[in-house]
Amino acid sequence: MNAHWKRAMLTALILIFSSLAGCLGNDTELIEDASGDEVPLGTVMVSTYHIGELVKGIAGDRVNMEYMSLDNIPVHDYEPSTSDLIRLQNADVFFYHGLGLEPWVDSTLSSLGADAPTSIEVHTMPTGQDTLDYEGVLVADLCETLSEGPYEDIELADEEEHADDVEIHAEYTAFNMEFHEEDHDDHGEDDHDEDGHDDHDDHDEDGHDDHDDHDGGHEGHAHIEAEETIANPAGCPADSMISIFHLEEGEYVLEFDAEHPEDFTMAVLKMGGGHAHHHHGDEHGDE
Missing domain, CATH: 3.40.50.1980 (Nitrogenase molybdenum iron protein domain)
Incomplete structure (x- = not known):
């Protein structure tokens, strides 16, 4: 039995090398x-x-x-x-x-x-066999992770310089993302009625300028757009959205719209196949 196996393996190797030589x-x-x-x-x-x-x-x-x-x-x-x-x-x-x-x-x-x-x-199935549906596998894994967990609670940073306070890895974990809640208890009633109005005017003016400055810095970032988005995929929680990105290995900063601070759940996974080290699936639930 072992001799037959070795003979078959040797034949396969010879075929592989002979096919390579034939291509030349x-x-x-x-x-x-x-x-x-x-x-x-x-x-x-x-x-x-x-x-x-x-x-x-x-x-x-x-x-x-x-x-x-x-x-x-x-x-x-x-x-x-x-x-x-x-x-x-x-x-x-x-x-x-x-x-x-x-x-x-x-x-x-x-x-x-x-x-x-x-x-x-080189990343293909032998002739006559079906190629694996890597995207379908990714979607199924994301939906299962979001539906069944495990879960981890994450509070989003409200300032860019604190973005690295939270790290998310491409692993089988669903992250419950919560926006930072600001404390407004320090504003006194008298200050708000008297001096607060002037401060409010200054705040509006300066805040608008700061917003413009932020936009300028925002435009300077190397933004990455999703190659594909899938809305409400079967098997995922309601109102889910899957975004597939083409990413090189490294670290990336995620920005979320704080004007609509709704908590949501997210999972990040890698796609298999030839895209294993380039594609990430970002799934936003309740978005």
Whole structure:
């Protein structure tokens, strides 16, 4: 039994490596030069560093590997230049994530037509099998987390400099978000009647300016818009909204509208598949 298993595994590995060599074309078979050194099989273009690591793990130094982006540009923001397109056209085979992670791929390959290299998605199911519905799994997980918990109470900071007082991680926890309640008990009746009016005028004027200043700083922030929103998904609490973002790994500041201080519940999870390190699902209940 064990011998049959090893034979099957060996056959599978041979098929994998032979298929990779086949993608490179008959004119790039492994050869040796006059000194007996092996000559690379051909040129492999990859869309990202992660795909490059996969290719290295299989092909090692038997291929010349190039990256589409020569700069540190997020994969979903990258657009190939003219020189990039020429390098892609001259490659023997092109490996990329798929699943829509690289928005430019389909249109670029179509524009190259017959000159496009053999292209392979690495995040896809074998032929004849259904691709996992990662978005559907994400929605189901968010709805279950919001409906069943566990829950954690969070009080939102009322000033930006205190935003880091609260941290939310992408984990299976529903956060009950509460707005900070201001204490108005310090305002005396006499002060409000007499001096309060002048102060109120100053407050209106200065407050308006401060608001303008805040807007100016607000516009300077690198805001991120949701790629997709799903209203009232099945299985979620009523009036729920799911927003799917394309995020690089790191920390982000969430801002909420304090003019409508209604408490709500939120969960943040990562989407699986090729988007596992880029997509977060933000779910706002009772919004």
